[in-house]
Amino acid sequence: MLAVTAVLAAFALSAAVLRLLLLPRVAAWFLDHPNERSLHASPVPRTGGLGIMLAVIIGMLLAGGNGLLVALAVSLTLLSLFDDWKSLPSGVRLLGHLTVAVIFVLVFFPDANWITLLLLMLAVGWMTNLYNFMDGADGLAGGMAVVGFGTYAVAAWLAGNSQFALESVSIAAAATAFLIFNFPPARMFMGDSGSIPLGFLAAALGLVGYRQELWPLWFPLVVFGPFVADASVTIVRRVLRGERIWQAHRSHYYQRLVLAGWTHRRLVFAEYGLMLISSIAALLALRQLLSVQLLILGGLAAVYTLIGSAVDRRARLQGK
DSSP: OHHHHHHHHHHHHHHHHHHHHTSHHHHTTSEEOOOTTOSOSSOEEOOHHHHHHHHHHHHHHHTTOOHHHHHHHHHHHHHHHHHHHHOOOHHHHHHHHHHHHHHHHHHHOTTSOHHHHHHHHHHHHHHHHHHHHTOOSTTHHHHHHHHHHHHHHHHHHHTTOHHHHHHHHHHHHHHHHHHHHHSSSOSOOOOHHHHHHHHHHHHHHHHHHHHTTSSOTHHHHHHTHHHHHHHHHHHHHHHHTTOOTTSOOOOSHHHHHHHTTOOHHHHHHHHHHHHHHHHHHHHHHTTSOHHHHHHHHHHHHHHHHHHHHHHHHHHHHTTO
């Protein structure tokens, strides 16, 4: 009964708050105006993250989630909401993200050596930001939240941890309500107040699940693989080209497909398919022998490589 209540509460609260945030007087405070990174042509409210995260927080608390984890997600939501409103300097944003990453790692991995601590802090900080980088097309980041946290829920349930499963499915439920307003053509964006804390929770819950022996360390990376691969490859390429990586751009794979003529709907359906393939591969490999895990994950890596090569080839033919 508690499980049903938590999930329904997360979905209903998210949908209700999001509907209120679409009211013109509220939406006018948080408009996303098109820039050189954008794929939209007119201003769109970016208040979705507030509705998602209010529901996520309630859902996690009803599910018995860790209080510190919730508090860290709240702090990122508030910081990012202020950024959506007033546009903070990138250095201030990054400092806030890294501070939260440091606190999380020090509390949840107190016995780790300093090299491990440093790598985990960087990983959490990177995941927090890459989710934001990938929030640039209608329905994309919301769909990744539904599939990604839904997969966490399935894996935790299979491992016998119903509390962790309930936390994860509550996040997926809140994101599902958001898709009602964000599916192409979007009436609302989630903004940094949604993408930043969702990226943090993807990393944090992934590491908590690893620490609780629900899954191996590779599992979260594969589950959120479509975002991790696109953002990581893109940032490496920009560094090699000598570009300023903190500046807005439209060189992610998903952005290039839209610029090549794909509609947002075609893009998200293709991305949803890749998300499901990644999640199913991760779940299938979860309890297998190492050799079988390597075979499944190697096959998935080949799929990513083929897709990336196809996008690159198309861009070359079009001269972009």
